Amino acid sequence: MNFYAIRAIYKFEMARTFRTLMQSIASPVLSTSLYFIVFGTAIGSRMGEIDGVSYGAFIIPGLVMLSLLSESISNASFGIFFPKFSGTIYEVLSAPVSPLEIVIGYVGAAATKSVMLGLLILVTARIFVDYTIVHPFWMLGFLLLTAITFSLFGFIIGVWADDFQKLQVIPLMVITPLTFLGGAFYSISMLPEPWQSLTLFNPVVYLINGFRWAFYGIADVNVGVSLGMTLLFLVICLGIISWIFKTGYRIRS
């Protein structure tokens, strides 16, 4: 294992995060605060409780997931896309590093940043809404697992994208709709059929529900299924990444 290389990539990526602290941290926190003000405080006060949880508190896990998914993807995809775009990737490719070390460096940094951000959003949420965390360790576990999984997914997008548009298209066209339709703002039991059944094909449902279970002990789907689906997605991403390095797809001509 080339630990110095992992550390070098990780430090480099984290330095980039701290250089762009405003965009990296402030803007997701600000946009999430807006959600809390609008949905949690303004609209939420007129909404009934869902499964015994106030609406403002109910949406917190979903909102954290929303930021976590989009930030994980955008951090990790940009992290690998930009060296490809600027040409500096030559150095990583010519270095004695294995694919695993490259992935640990880039994805580890992206996931770290997302987790930091997720926790920051939780702290921010506290200003607007009161909430409890029934299973704090599971909460951290889901946070970490989701951050890693979607940073891996972002890494794949960053490798696949050959222009800036493509970098944006998946988060914008796929992840945001899936999150909004994945029960971030409602319980899927509130949906009429066939939407309720259809929703079960949305992987984000399982992420949000697992996470929400960690907070309030309530979920639309079994927490074991949630965990299983998250792990499944993680394995799929790992599989695609190992294929990328095996074939050199869009990285090593």
Add this chain to the structure above:
Amino acid sequence: MTSIISVTGLGKTYDSGFTALRDVNLDIKRGEIFALLGPNGAGKTTLISIICGISRQTEGLVTADGFDIVNDYRAARSKIGLVPQELSTDAFESVWATVTFSRGLFGKAPNPQYIEKLLRQLSLWDKKDAQMRELSGGMKRRVMIAKALSHEPEILFLDEPTAGVDVELRRDMWEMVRELREQGVTIILTTHYIEEAEEMADRIGVIRKGQILLVEEKQALMDKLGSKQLTVHLQQTLDAIPPELSEFDLHLEQDGSYLSFSYDCRQDGDSVARLLRKLSELGLEIRDLNSSESSLEEIFVSLVHEEN
């Protein structure tokens, strides 16, 4: 001398179907400066990219210091430093951070003293905290070299090191390359500037259309192919070369007032004197004389054309 890089039967065909290299065989000797010459698109960068691990070969075998670049890529790549042609840098990184990053990436323990020494050698020390985007092109080039040397490689690839570099920096760079060689580093450079190969290289390889045309000691190449040329500017114009001068390899040029004479002074030492004597016997007055040696450039051009 043993070879430090050995390339055998190397071929590269891109997915597009374009064949960039075919059956390339090349041995680089330990400690030498090797110049790879070739026109644009000849495959120089592709060859370097494969040896350094940036591209994959389609066929063939490459070893660096005895290690296969595919199966033993860790050992092979840790011996090699690369200064690419493009100045690809992270605009917002500081010089110090980017050079330190490179050392880590290549699996070396941090060594700030060594990095400091390196930056001082390359006159970058006072810029160590500057961001890459603040640097001039020449300075960036120096940083690229510092990055390539950050892990103390035994083999250094310089891909077009002096493209777009001013004369002073070019001289500095040549000086640095010589110093590195004295420390035992093997240097492989590609260049468009024949002058550069002529000035620095021990051996020269010419590549064209993905194939190595020749590999030769520089001096031997110049001796073998080198000839001198004497241009005689006459007072009068001639319609044809006088038959009395038929023993000389002469051409009439321009309006007929220029005689150009190709000769090899190593083989026939008095031909110039004989020609001048003959000219004065024929009553041809000389206005001016100019003699020139064929440079590596002319050798190169003639080689590349010959193959066409």
